[in-house]
Amino acid sequence: MRPGEIVVAVEQVRALIDEQFPEWSDLPIVPQPLNGTDNALFRLGDSLTARLPRAQWAVDQVGTDAAWLPRLAPHLPVPVPAPVAVGRPGADYPWPWTVVPWLDGRNPQAGQDLVDLAIDLAGFVRAMIAIDPMGGPVKEGIQRGVPLVQREELTRRSIVALGDRIDRRAVTAAWDEAMAADEWPGPPVWLHGDLLEGNLLVDRGRLTGVIDFGGLGRGDPAVEVRPGWSLFDVRARAAYREALGFDDATWVRAGVRRAARRILMLRVPARWAAP
Template identity: 45%
Template sequence: MPDLGPPPERLTVHVGQVRRLIGEQFPRWAGLPVRPVARVGWDNFTFHLGDTMVVRLPSAAEYALAVGKEQRWLPVLAPQLPLPVPVPLAHGRPGADYPFPWSVNPWLPGEPASTGRVSDPVPFALDLAGFVAALQKAGTEGGPRPGKHNWFRGATLRTYDAQARRALAALDGHLDVGPADGIWRTALAAPWDGVDVWFHGDLAPGNLLLGDDGKLAAVIDFGTCGIGDPSCDMAIAWTLLTADGRQAFRERLSVDEATWARGRGWALWKTLVTCARTVGRTDEEAANARRVLGEIFSG
């Protein structure tokens, strides 16, 4: 198993740096205002550039590994997909005391998905499944294999076995870990047929944008994309979709039992880690993790 090591050491980026980077490397945009986006992510710092673009700067060396991949593959994938994705407009280089490559992307409007914002859960699930199906049909020749660039999405779930086991141990006494242990063991034992397909790798609510009508409008953040086992993209069935939506999603994609079990495992791994980190807390993150765990236990 790969050594995942400690969490990356993140740096900080401020508006002045972004202005200098733009002025030095893309002077045609130097007069545009720069301001932070309202919702700050973890892997990247994102700033509005004018009204129609964003500057996206990795927060650590490990996250910077995805920049070249997105620059190379999003222009190839985008024409094959039924929803807008952030095809890069420019490829930045280190400068202005910022050490990593970075991107200028189009600003895709929309609000992050949530159960309360989705207008109709079953059509939403079907639209999302249609996007995943189209992505899986894209040609894989030369595509990026699982690795540090995407935290081994598309590889075996055993990569995260030690993390899951530590979380289960930490949660023992706070919840009934028996069902979680059984689901995890089933996921680890579920075989993959070895056929590479494209996956997004992080179909999280924050990367699914809704239009004003509450329908799926765009998919963003392809930093963990690659080719390999697509079961990691099934995790969204438990982290966001309703029970009816989950069934519609699975049927639209014709997901077999083994892939579904591995996808449930991907959802469980991350949820267990969050639950262990938020033991005793009552904030939104802790409540959402407990909600997702209930969805995972429900099937």
């Protein structure tokens, strides 16, 4: 348990469903493993999932998902968990919550042949980028997708603060290289922002769904390069890079964003240390 995190019980979910969505009262409720960091998931019958934030920091996603995923979903090549209902606090549960479709599939694993997945995922990213902005939220502050210049001061202070825990000369050189690279030349584009293997669903090597849009917003698409290092091997990474069609500067920014995130987490793992 982290500070500010709560436990959500099946009995609470049953009470919430009975009170707010009685049309689903007869459906069985099955808790799912706590694989993610923000939400408790409960399968509701065969085709639905109740999704309840476990901490205050995850509550904003309820509104973001409800506002934007139904509008983005028709333009995407695979299903996403667009909410079909939004619940309110009750049964000693303090926050809004959602009911979303249950999406079948398994998470991919490093070591498998993921070339087809890489091509499919690149298609998903390209589809996101092509969607009309629709006035969607733009990334602000120290978050994924913001221009690197917004991370300049904090990153350099963090490099100094970490001292001998990192190779400061090499890290500083990499950061300087990224700052010299061209920034994203166009307007902010739609981003998933967290394309980890746990947020991808596959069947027989093909992408069947993308979940957990907690990083949703608009910004620099370099952040979507992340699976090239976190998931794909050399062959799949090459296929991903070719299918994405991003220029070299975008890959440079992506690599340094990844390093900067690790630096900041080493220095102050804020989410884990404070509510």
